[in-house]
Structures are given as structure tokens and as C-alpha cells.
Amino acid sequence: MTDCVFCGIVSGVSPAHVVYSDDDVIAFLDLSPITRGHTLVVPRKHSSGLADLDPEIGGKMFGAGQRIAGAMRSSAIGADGVNLAMNDGRAASQTVFHSHLHVVPRHAGDKLTFAKGFLTRRAGDLESTAAVLRSALESQS
Numbered sequence: 001m002t003d004c005v006f007c008g009i010v011s012g013v014s015p016a017h018v019v020y021s022d023d024d025v026i027a028f029l030d031l032s033p034i035t036r037g038h039t040l041v042v043p044r045k046h047s048s049g050l051a052d053l054d055p056e057i058g059g060k061m062f063g064a065g066q067r068i069a070g071a072m073r074s075s076a077i078g079a080d081g082v083n084l085a086m087n088d089g090r091a092a093s094q095t096v097f098h099s100h101l102h103v104v105p106r107h108a109g110d111k112l113t114f115a116k117g118f119l120t121r122r123a124g125d126l127e128s129t130a131a132v133l134r135s136a137l138e139s140q141s
Ligand SMILES: [Zn+2]
Pocket: 001, 004, 005, 006, 007, 008, 046, 047, 097, 098
């Protein structure tokens, strides 16, 4: 899919702040994060949503999400909790039609800042945030 922005990231044509990658999935920071560290896990092979996503690859996306969630808790991101979410279909607020799992760090009592982040979605310093997560993921293995 040449017009797919996430396929562009998978192929290396488009830049991204990659925090994790393996043979099946790649994870990078959301350019408009709800909270600092908000990451997207995508399959390397294009699928537009749940209907055409290989369940085995879906499991690998979830597994990567679990590892990244651990890195969010153990690193300077300092997450107290994590939301894993997949928006499937326009009615569910899916905006990029290449399957992706949102991994969103949460902090105790962050209801208001989370709501504000949902509206403003400011990038902040993505490169330093990516470096923090990459380092935490490396120290996991
Ligand atoms: Zn794609």
C-alpha cells in the first residue's frame, strides 16, 4: 500500500521515532500523543483493521504492547498504569487504516491531564522520549 503512512514507516521511507521492532511488528511514538510516551504498535504486513489482521500477528502486537507497557512503568516515563487500545473502524475513531495498537501511559490521578492531552495532543520532545523507552526495553532483555 503505497499511500499508507504506516507502510511508509515500516519500509523506512517515512521517518518515525521507533522504540521497538522485530520481524513482525514495529512500534513508534504517536506524533500527537495523548500522554508522553504514547506509542503505536503496527504489523509490518499491511492490514486495515481487525477483519483482515492475522490473529497470530495480533497476538504479537499485543505481546509487544505488554513489553512496552513494562518499559513505560520501569523508565522515567513513570507510568502507574497503561491503556492498550485498538480503534477498529471509522465509527470507533480509527483514523489511519493500517492496524495499530495504542499503548498509552497513565499516571495516578491523571483524569484531567489525560482529558486535556486527548484534546491538545502536543508532541513534546519525541526523540528524548523514544530514547528513554528504547533504553528501558533493552534492559528488559
Ligand atoms: Zn499500511
